[in-house]
Amino acid sequence: MAKKAPSTTRGYREDLSEMPDWMKKKKCPNRDKFLAGARIQPRNIKGKEKLADLIDATFLAYNGARLREGCQLFTTKMLEPDVTIGMSLSGALTPAGLGCSAIVPLIKAGFVDWIVATGANLYHDLHFALNYPVRAGSFKMDDTELRDNDIVRVYDVLLGYSDCLMATDEILRGILVQPEFQKEMGTAELHYLLGRYAAEWERKAGVKDVSVLAAAYRAGVPCYTSSPGDSTIGMNVAGGELRGNKLRINASIDVNETTAYVLAAKRSGGRSGVVLWGGGSPKNFMLQTEPQIQEVLRIKEYGQDFFLQVTDARPDTGGLSGATPSEAVSWGKVDPNRLPDAVVCYTDTTIAMPLLTHYALARHKPRKLRRLYGQRDKMMKALTKEYFLHTKLKMVDGSDPVLD
Numbered sequence: 001m002a003k004k005a006p007s008t009t010r011g012y013r014e015d016l017s018e019m020p021d022w023m024k025k026k027k028c029p030n031r032d033k034f035l036a037g038a039r040i041q042p043r044n045i046k047g048k049e050k051l052a053d054l055i056d057a058t059f060l061a062y063n064g065a066r067l068r069e070g071c072q073l074f075t076t077k078m079l080e081p082d083v084t085i086g087m088s089l090s091g092a093l094t095p096a097g098l099g100c101s102a103i104v105p106l107i108k109a110g111f112v113d114w115i116v117a118t119g120a121n122l123y124h125d126l127h128f129a130l131n132y133p134v135r136a137g138s139f140k141m142d143d144t145e146l147r148d149n150d151i152v153r154v155y156d157v158l159l160g161y162s163d164c165l166m167a168t169d170e171i172l173r174g175i176l177v178q179p180e181f182q183k184e185m186g187t188a189e190l191h192y193l194l195g196r197y198a199a200e201w202e203r204k205a206g207v208k209d210v211s212v213l214a215a216a217y218r219a220g221v222p223c224y225t226s227s228p229g230d231s232t233i234g235m236n237v238a239g240g241e242l243r244g245n246k247l248r249i250n251a252s253i254d255v256n257e258t259t260a261y262v263l264a265a266k267r268s269g270g271r272s273g274v275v276l277w278g279g280g281s282p283k284n285f286m287l288q289t290e291p292q293i294q295e296v297l298r299i300k301e302y303g304q305d306f307f308l309q310v311t312d313a314r315p316d317t318g319g320l321s322g323a324t325p326s327e328a329v330s331w332g333k334v335d336p337n338r339l340p341d342a343v344v345c346y347t348d349t350t351i352a353m354p355l356l357t358h359y360a361l362a363r364h365k366p367r368k369l370r371r372l373y374g375q376r377d378k379m380m381k382a383l384t385k386e387y388f389l390h391t392k393l394k395m396v397d398g399s400d401p402v403l404d
């Protein structure tokens with residue numbers, strides 16, 4: 001086919017001011033379509049507005065607009081009853097108090113059904129359950145002096161080394177050798193068992209709703225970590241192994257269980273969505289569920305229905321933390337037809353998470369808890385069955401799979 005000749009009018013801009021409307025429309029056929037957006041002319045802020053109203057009315061451009069779109073996507077679409085929501089947590093969120101302020105309320109309201117966190121977020125959560133204070137400091141403090149004063153620093157957050165970190169470790173070690181931990185398990189079970197203790201510590205300390213692990217335990221929200229060895233929980237599991245402790249973490253259990261939730265959401269006629277706070281391995285672990293379904297288990301599926309990410313990472317380095325939803329489409333992680341609904345907001349989670357949590361709680365009533373933790377076996381059986389039905393594979397020893 002012959003190439004269309006380039007427009008001769010491209011080089012300069014014609015003055016249309018004197019032109020009749022019908023001619024303008026002919027010259028600029030798509031003008032009305034482009035200018036169909038809401039007019040940017042918000043009212044003066046008075047100081048009396050409700051926060052959710054302020055977000056709707058004044059977060060109108062750039063990452064403010066992305067944050068508003070994220071709040072609206074989460075609240076009006078993702079919180080529909082048929083959507084199963086996974087939430088990934090990267091970055092030092094629990095030390096910043098976001099466990100107490102936002103993640104626990106999101107769990108209690110049924111706004112998150114399963115979680116993948118860095119081990120650090122779940123480890124530092126234990127200080128809150130144990131009522132060991134984590135305190136505001138400054139990023140300008142002298143770290144050598146902090147060390148001399150038995151203090152560790154996460155940017156502008158301070159923790160006592162002996163009376164918070166080491167004290168938590170001591171208690172954690174005592175728990176990990178208990179009988180219920182003497183076996184191989186996935187991290188959902190590990191964190192559920194730890195959550196039971198965390199709930200008990202909260203009760204004994206008289207502190208309510210401060211621990212993510214305790215809240216997740218009570219709500220039946222399974223909590224995974226994508227890198228079980230890379231945190232002080234993992235370090236203590238490893239230390240225990242040297243002493244003959246029988247606890248073994250099996251990452252494949254985690255990969256298959258998380259995949260089973262996504263497949264179960266789809267097969268029940270529902271939808272699946274992800275809220276990604278930061279990037280890192282929790283983001284990929286959550287998103288790889290779809291490639292696991294499609295590429296490894298060879299089951300026909302199309303990708304996540306909803307994608308909402310808050311990150312500081314750029315896409316142009318090729319790193320996963322900044323990878324966009326459209327890049328995720330190419331891997332089968334996100335359904336291409338759902339791309340218009342995907343939102344990425346480039347900001348700090350410590351800003352965005354309290355705002356989104358407030359917005360969602362202000363605008364949406366709590367959802368019925370899905371309690372996925374207790375449904376793991378049922379969903380794993382369904383996943384396994386579909387896997388063998390599609391692939392017609394035998395077991396690796398040549399026997400027929402047992403599918404009930």
Ligand SMILES: NC(=O)c1ccc[n+]([C@@H]2O[C@H](COP(=O)([O-])OP(=O)(O)OC[C@H]3O[C@@H](n4cnc5c(N)ncnc54)[C@H](O)[C@@H]3O)[C@@H](O)[C@H]2O)c1
Binds near residue numbers: 231279321
């Ligand atoms: N004591 C501990 O247990 C401990 C302490 C620190 C880290 N770790 C381990 O180190 C690993 C890395 O964890 P991490 O928490 O440093 O995550 P990370 O730095 O790997 O986070 C991944 C990405 O998320 C984004 N991100 C991080 N914080 C953000 C924020 N506030 N707002 C927006 N985007 C943000 C950044 O792009 C970052 O590159 C984990 O496996 C963790 O368990 C352990």
